[in-house]
Amino acid sequence: MENLIFILVLLALGKLSRKIPAFDENTANVLNQFVIYLSFPATVFLKINGLKLETGLLVLAVVPWVLVFLSIISVRLISRALGWDKRLEGAVLLSVALGNTSFFGFPAVSAFFGDHNLGYAIIYDQLGTFFALSVFGTIVVSVYGSGSSASAGGIVKKIMSFPPFLALLCGFVLIRAEFPPVLVTLLEGLSATLVPLVIFSVGSQLRFNQPLSNVLPIGIILLLKMIVSPVIAFAILAVTGIRGDIFQVCIFEAAMPPMVMAGILAVTGNLRGEIATAAIGYGILLSFVTLPLLYLLLSMA
Template sequence: MGNLLYLVILLALGNISRRLPVFPENTPNVVNLFVIYISFPATILLQINKIDIQADLMVLALVPWILVFLSIFSVGLISKFLQWDKKLTGAVLLSVALGNTAFFGYPAVSAFFGEQSLGYAIIYDQLGSFIALATFGTIVVSIYGTSQKISFKTVLLKIVGFPPFIALIAGIFLVKTPVSGMMLKMLEGLSATLVPLAIFSVGAQLKFRQPSTNIKPICIAIFLKMILSPMIAFFILMFMGIQGTVFHISVFQAGMPSMVMAGVLAATGNLRSDVTNAVIGYGILFSFITLPILYYILISF
């Protein structure tokens, strides 16, 4: 799967850049700002215009939202038990709740289940993970990105002023509005920078040698995201009587590694981005083991 190898190469290039003097120390910060203020809003405006809701496939969009709310519950309990501070809790929450169901998920679904299943993966991502990133991700950054007590009004103002959220609202109001050729080309060009810049930034901040205090939250986040999440999706859908391709793709997408944008959000939101980036990096490598296993489990049902 060429796209998966592409991810690893970009991570490696970003990691190498930290050791090259030509790249200033604040390179990841500048890249993150570009992604948050330009690349991601352009992607939202481009993709939200393409969404076509079909009632019989809404279960695909329901699964990621169920996992988001369960992640709030599970991470909250673990955080309280282990006495994590707000910044670590927010970082782990982003890592667990948001899965890389687009750039990583699409090629993985296509490779394992065939291109005919790609439409199901897109619905899961666009109506689930994608919107959760723009809304839930914004809320997490607003609440956990400060050590001070903040009011509902403060959180609301931060959400309303967050560029991706502004783009989401604009996209919803403009959904299905014809986009001119010039505007479409510009959005496509800016959107194309999202994945390479975001992954490069994660690689530039990723330290494979982690301090001992980081090992536990990293392992917990990877376990919750890549092992427990697909298990939960599996049993929920079995209980609901869902079968076939919807069942397979929902569970498979639930097992994707953490979303790369989680690392960018953690960094720009002043959360523990070192933990989030480690979860993303190790998760991508770990997925080369977990996804084939998950696939063979699914096709037996």
């Protein structure tokens, strides 16, 4: 539970930093750019390098991609019904499709189900959510971002110039390679900055007093991500007949709040970043209620 407390403390420190003159309005942007160009690519590369693919655990990789696909359909329908603009639709889509399955999901799974089940959460994250962030997240920013080109060439150009996606490609090409300890230490050092920087940045941009117009999209994000998604995951697993630890961990990961990096992508991609970051903050706070309740339900299943 120490990791969960760590996240809350960093959010609070980010929020408090707005009252300190040394942290000006450009601080969050600087932190976000550092994450996009250094911290995140280093993390992607390290996670992919040496990854062991096991077909027996395929369902843990398939479920998050199914949720991404269904998120696209549901958010598109809601956006048309409510008349949202592109930037708002893109921010909501990122927030609903991508869950905080790693640096919130890992400690949560460890706390509720034990360290011996953490491997299932890692597979769900690395083969599912993490790949979706690198590929799907880049596409969303390219299509929905302010001033972005909607042409196929423009989208491909943005994807191929997005540092985390380049790191993903390099990771696959060099998946079995061994690197000098100095390089590994450098990458691990950069990767270690990811969690504190992104959570601090989100905290600094968090606004609890949201305009009335923001309440509905934030509520829709939290409903779809933290309630509807685990229900869909339950239905998928029920059809496959899978039970036991994989069943519980998969549903638990599907119920995680919106991913912190989704908020960073929304901000740097000129989407409605204030919507995404607010959903992240509220989602993390709400998860301290929803996750224990879900655990009780899974224990009775």
